[in-house]
Amino acid sequence: MKAAELVDAGRFELRDRERPAPGPTDVLVEVSDVGICGSDVHWYDHGRMGERSIDEPLVLGHESAGQVVAVGRDVDRVAVGDEVAIEPGVPCGHCRYCRDGRYNLCPDVEFMATPGTDGAFREYVSWPAEFVHELPPTVSTREGALCEPVSVGIQAVRRADLDVGDSVLVMGVGPIGLLTMDVARAAGAATVAVADIVPSKLDRATDRGADLAIDSRTEDVGDTLREEFDGGVDVVIEATGAPPAIEAALDAPRPGGTAVLVGLAPGETVPMDAFETVRRQIDIRGSYRFANTYPTALSLLGANEVDATGTIDVEMPLERIGDAFERAKTPDVIKGLLSVN
Numbered sequence: 001m002k003a004a005e006l007v008d009a010g011r012f013e014l015r016d017r018e019r020p021a022p023g024p025t026d027v028l029v030e031v032s033d034v035g036i037c038g039s040d041v042h043w044y045d046h047g048r049m050g051e052r053s054i055d056e057p058l059v060l061g062h063e064s065a066g067q068v069v070a071v072g073r074d075v076d077r078v079a080v081g082d083e084v085a086i087e088p089g090v091p092c093g094h095c096r097y098c099r100d101g102r103y104n105l106c107p108d109v110e111f112m113a114t115p116g117t118d119g120a121f122r123e124y125v126s127w128p129a130e131f132v133h134e135l136p137p138t139v140s141t142r143e144g145a146l147c148e149p150v151s152v153g154i155q156a157v158r159r160a161d162l163d164v165g166d167s168v169l170v171m172g173v174g175p176i177g178l179l180t181m182d183v184a185r186a187a188g189a190a191t192v193a194v195a196d197i198v199p200s201k202l203d204r205a206t207d208r209g210a211d212l213a214i215d216s217r218t219e220d221v222g223d224t225l226r227e228e229f230d231g232g233v234d235v236v237i238e239a240t241g242a243p244p245a246i247e248a249a250l251d252a253p254r255p256g257g258t259a260v261l262v263g264l265a266p267g268e269t270v271p272m273d274a275f276e277t278v279r280r281q282i283d284i285r286g287s288y289r290f291a292n293t294y295p296t297a298l299s300l301l302g303a304n305e306v307d308a309t310g311t312i313d314v315e316m317p318l319e320r321i322g323d324a325f326e327r328a329k330t331p332d333v334i335k336g337l338l339s340v341n
């Protein structure tokens with residue numbers, strides 16, 4: 001089979017590899033679509049992520065879907081011919097976090113496209129059957145691949161304890177922010193505001209139904225929201241990872257409101273007005289990856305509550321992976337997708 005290996009920063013090579021054989025509890029998936037995530041682009045640009053580097057060639061891609069072409073002898077959840085979304089993180093299954101259902105916090109999770117666990121930019125993936133999810137007939141494999149970023153949004157909205165009728169600010173409308181906006185709406189948000197520093201992104205969010213778009217280069221997000229929403233919004237979801245935006249996000253909830261931090265800012269510290277956080281009794285919560293979200297993502301996609309394919313701006317075959325990554329890096333592009341088979 002063909003596999004796109006990242007062999008060095010900025011350099012993919014398409015190589016022949018042995019097609020994997022599924023173990024007794026695995027399925028073999030013929031991969032059809034794989035999204036390009038910001039973390040893939042980071043690996044591509046730098047060849048490393050924090051302390052970890054690509055000492056061996058690494059196959060990127062953790063937003064994937066395809067068709068089951070073989071199943072292990074103990075598998076009965078899915079069958080040959082089923083189209084499935086592949087959930088990229090396989091936790092240990094027995095630590096305290098796995099046991100209480102928060103398997104996104106498992107310290108021994110094997111997550112696709114990180115050193116030691118190849119991702120899905122290849123023709124076939126063998127994966128535990130427990131972590132593939134059959135697509136309903138109304139969900140395409142292109143949408144199935146994007147269950148992953150939709151899941152990040154579902155996790156964030158759940159962490160926010162968002163209530164019907166809430167007002168929400170989504171800070172940053174890249175793929176995670178845009179999809180989170182849809183999920184928040186589906187969860188009952190009455191009003192969704194967005195903030196970004198790129199006008200085309202704000203326009204895109206407005207086209208997708210944002211009620212208020214704030215250019216945070218020229219406006220103070222907290223002040224604008226306090227004015228528009230009688231003291232601030234109920235829920236803020238931070239989806240930039242940019243320290244100034246995180247700082248602004250912490251200032252935006254109304255008294256008694258919640259700020260959920262999704263954006264990753266490795267190694268950064270962000271000032272927080274501790275007095276105001278206490279006085280306004282703000283809940284600040286982190287939201288990391290996702291657990292038990294794929295069935296919900298599939299329901300939302302099947303019901304057209306989330307427009308995942310509307311985020312795809314660049315679509316290329318696996319052979320053009322380098323071009324696709326270069327295009328995915330440009331600020332006007334929301335999501336890149338590679339067609340594999």
Ligand SMILES: NC(=O)c1ccc[n+]([C@@H]2O[C@H](COP(=O)([O-])OP(=O)(O)OC[C@H]3O[C@@H](n4cnc5c(N)ncnc54)[C@H](O)[C@@H]3O)[C@@H](O)[C@H]2O)c1
Nearest residue numbers: 038172174175176196197239240241242245263264288289
């Ligand atoms: N917590 C998790 O599990 C998880 C999962 C996936 C992604 N992430 C993180 O979420 C963040 C968003 O992911 P993405 O793929 O959408 O990223 P992205 O870079 O495509 O989008 C970020 C958006 O934030 C905007 N932005 C940047 N600086 C800003 C500022 N100062 N004020 C307002 N807007 C600003 C950008 O213009 C862009 O539209 C990233 O930090 C990513 O690493 C976290």
Ligand SMILES: C[C@@H](O)[C@H](N)C(=O)O
Nearest residue numbers: 037039148152289290
């Ligand atoms: C969750 C996933 O999308 C994120 N990029 C990660 O690697 O953690």
